[in-house]
Amino acid sequence: MVIVMRPFATKKEVGAVLARIEELGYRAHLSQGVERTIIGVIGDERPLDPAAWEMLEGVENVVRILKPYKLTSREFHPENTVITLNGVAIGGDSIVVMAGPCSVESRAQIHEIAHMVKAAGATILRGGAFKPRTSPYSFQGMGEPGLQLLREAADATGLLMVTEVVSPMEVPLVAQYADILQLGTRNMQNYSLLHAVGEAHKPVLLKRGMSSTIEELLMAAEYILSHGNYRVMVCERGIRTFETYTRNTLDINAVPALKQLTHLPVIVDPSHATGKRELVDAASRAAIAAGADGLIIEVHNHPERALSDGAQSLTGEQFAAMVKRLARVAEAVDRRLAVGEPVVA
Ligand code: PEP
Numbered sequence: 244m245v246i247v248m249r250p251f252a253t254k255k256e257v258g259a260v261l262a263r264i265e266e267l268g269y270r271a272h273l274s275q276g277v278e279r280t281i282i283g284v285i286g287d288e289r290p291l292d293p294a295a296w297e298m299l300e301g302v303e304n305v306v307r308i309l310k311p312y313k314l315t316s317r318e319f320h321p322e323n324t325v326i327t328l329n330g331v332a333i334g335g336d337s338i339v340v341m342a343g344p345c346s347v348e349s350r351a352q353i354h355e356i357a358h359m360v361k362a363a364g365a366t367i368l369r370g371g372a373f374k375p376r377t378s379p380y381s382f383q384g385m386g387e388p389g390l391q392l393l394r395e396a397a398d399a400t401g402l403l404m405v406t407e408v409v410s411p412m413e414v415p416l417v418a419q420y421a422d423i424l425q426l427g428t429r430n431m432q433n434y435s436l437l438h439a440v441g442e443a444h445k446p447v448l449l450k451r452g453m454s455s456t457i458e459e460l461l462m463a464a465e466y467i468l469s470h471g472n473y474r475v476m477v478c479e480r481g482i483r484t485f486e487t488y489t490r491n492t493l494d495i496n497a498v499p500a501l502k503q504l505t506h507l508p509v510i511v512d513p514s515h516a517t518g519k520r521e522l523v524d525a526a527s528r529a530a531i532a533a534g535a536d537g538l539i540i541e542v543h544n545h546p547e548r549a550l551s552d553g554a555q556s557l558t559g560e561q562f563a564a565m566v567k568r569l570a571r572v573a574e575a576v577d578r579r580l581a582v583g584e585p586v587v588a
């Protein structure tokens with residue numbers, strides 16, 4: 244951190260800043276010009292609050308040098324983090340596709356969709372059993388029976404499975420069934436939940452809060468890493484803007500920005516980002532072109548009858564056709580799609 248003193252700050256004012264630096268156990272590096280004094284604070288500045296230093300007499304402004312997150316940053320860990328699960332590598336050269344319904348609705352529904360997405364090349368089945376809905380009157384998910392059905396369908400098709408957990412108390416239960424724990428946009432800053440998944444022994448898919456900055460997303464990831472769980476992927480799922488034509492605005496900038504700032508795999512959710520199934524294909528292609536390590540896509544056997552998010556869900560056919568096009572985009576950016584073996588049975 245660098246403290247810039249006001250022009251002609253008095254010796255007494257400079258002395259008081261130096262004393263405060265020492266009092267807190269840091270070292271000071273003084274640079275005295277004719278008009279101005281600049282003080283470098285040496286030591287880990289993360290616990291320091293620049294605003295508190297700006298309150299000291301004679302201080303003009305305070306500049307942070309380090310990012311406020313550490314374990315999550317690329318400086319701390321220059322190599323990409325690759326999360327390997329059952330032979331599927333997330334964050335490596337190939338791009339993973341997670342797909343499935345917004346919500347698990349029945350055994351027949353999840354089995355049919357699991358087979359559809361597997362045949363089209365997905366390697367991870369998505370589906371919600373605990374649904375954090377905006378309205379308390381909307382379908383809230385099947386709960387534990389839904390988790391059982393997801394596990395069954397994943398095992399029947401040889402897919403991995405990702406599902407959302409909405410409360411810290413339910414982390415052990417969801418972790419019994421899921422391969423990857425999803426934290427939704429509404430819970431990105433639920434600190435007790437971040438703490439709980441930080442102590443779980445399962446990878447985490449952390450979705451960006453709909454009104455959160457990239458830095459806030461990385462700080463949320465830092466909570467999970469700092470509790471000992473390093474297997475975290477961050478997910479851009481669209482943010483709130485003034486635009487109402489689409490459900491959210493896909494922040495495509497976030498993809499290369501996150502790749503620059505963090506070593507964690509970056510996933511894009513074009514379904515929630517657009518809210519319209521006719522836009523999902525283009526948004527997915529853009530995500531891959533921008534450097535995403537994976538996609539999470541809503542697919543339904545009967546979108547018009549879905550209990551949640553039907554309007555943004557692709558049919559199996561649409562999904563299969565899209566995956567083929569995505570493979571070509573991946574190739575164009577020197578990547579490839581991690582396509583699963585088609586299921587027999
Ligand atoms: C979901 O993936 O079904 C979901 C609820 O996503 P989000 O938290 O991004 O809205």
Ligand code: MN
Pocket residue numbers: 345346515541551552
């Ligand atoms: Mn959904």
